[in-house]
Amino acid sequence: MKISITAILFMTFFFVFPSLAQHGEHEHNHNHEGQVAEPSAASNDTGNAACEDTINIKVSGLVCDFCARSLEKVFLKRGDVGGIKVDLGKGSIVVAMKPGLTIDDATITKLIADSGYNVSAIHRGCEHG
Amino acid sequence: MKLTVFTLCCVILMGYAPQSLSRPVSYPGGWTVMQKNDKNAHSLHVHYSPTAKYSIGYRTEYWRGEEWQFHGAQLNYLVKRHNAATSQANFYLKGGLGIAYGDLGVPDGEAQPAAFADIALDWETRRYFTSYENRVYYAEDIAKFFRQKARVGIAPYIGDYGDIHTWLMLQVDHITGERDNISFTPFVRFFKNEYLAEVGISDKGGILFNLIIRF
Secondary structure: OHHHHHHHHHHHHHHHOHHHHHHHHHHHHHHHHOOOOOOOOOOOEOOOOOHHHEEEEEEEOOOOHHHHHHHHHHHHOOOOEEEEEEEOOOOEEEEEEOOOOOOOHHHHHHHHHHOOOEEEEEEEHHHHO | OHHHHHHHHHHHHHHHOOOOOOOOOOOOOEEEEEEEEOOOEEEEEEEEEOOOOEEEEEEEEEEOOOOEEEEEEEEEEEEEEEEOOOOEEEEEEEEEEEEEEEOOOOOOOOEEEEEEEEEEEEEEOOOEEEEEEEEEEEEOOOEEEEEEEEEEEEOOOOOOOOOOEEEEEEEEEEEOHHHOEEEEEEEEEEEEOOEEEEEEEOOOOOEEEEEEEEO
């Protein structure tokens, strides 16, 4: 009986909070299969993406949280982007690509411009630490 | 005299201030809802941005004192945006075309063509905000006037991305016509994620309440 109740509670919990369920799945993949988990598409989250699958973009004009939401909207519409993290303090964003996928610099520049900003620099992979 | 005082205030405010959170142009495919209220009027503007340069949408306004309302289409155009390392500045042109209904001076329920034109400037950093906007209204026998407003603001703390952000702001409003006056409205702006709200009260006792949601 207790097991049934616990199972129902768990199912309800993961149904109501799918993002948490997704997070749990990431941890499972990472811990038990030794694979790099696919980054979450949740806002301001690059998940557990390995650094080689990330792009660090220095963005000018990045001063407003409310306006910077456009970066998430624009990048997360793409199927090849797993997650995005905005850092207003550094004036940069980190884009986590899905494993094996990438975006060329010209497309990044256009996406940033569509979001209302300008690109100052693009660093790929682990070079930005 | 009032115009001189207002202009002086604007110059001072523009000199000190910085940030435009209520961008009238969003990202391609983005929708924005703006609902604003002050002692003069209530307005609703819903716009869609096909590109990052312009947006189109529906606007309605109700002016309480004169009891007239506007319904029409509005075009917002980003003329120039300057992105610097720690600041952003914008220059917009806006225009609206539609119809106005008024209860005073014209037969009840009679619609008349109406239009407005608008210039908006802003500059912002993470700490400071300043903006200036003016608008000319024309609605045949119902209303003809000029309105301008300037805003300055300061963030008492610098929040990270995703935090609740708070701004302490002051709006100076000048309107011509029968209402001819200058008002000062201190208000607080809050925003988190895609939601922004402003609450304040003017020196004339009018309540300011604005809400902006971006999709």
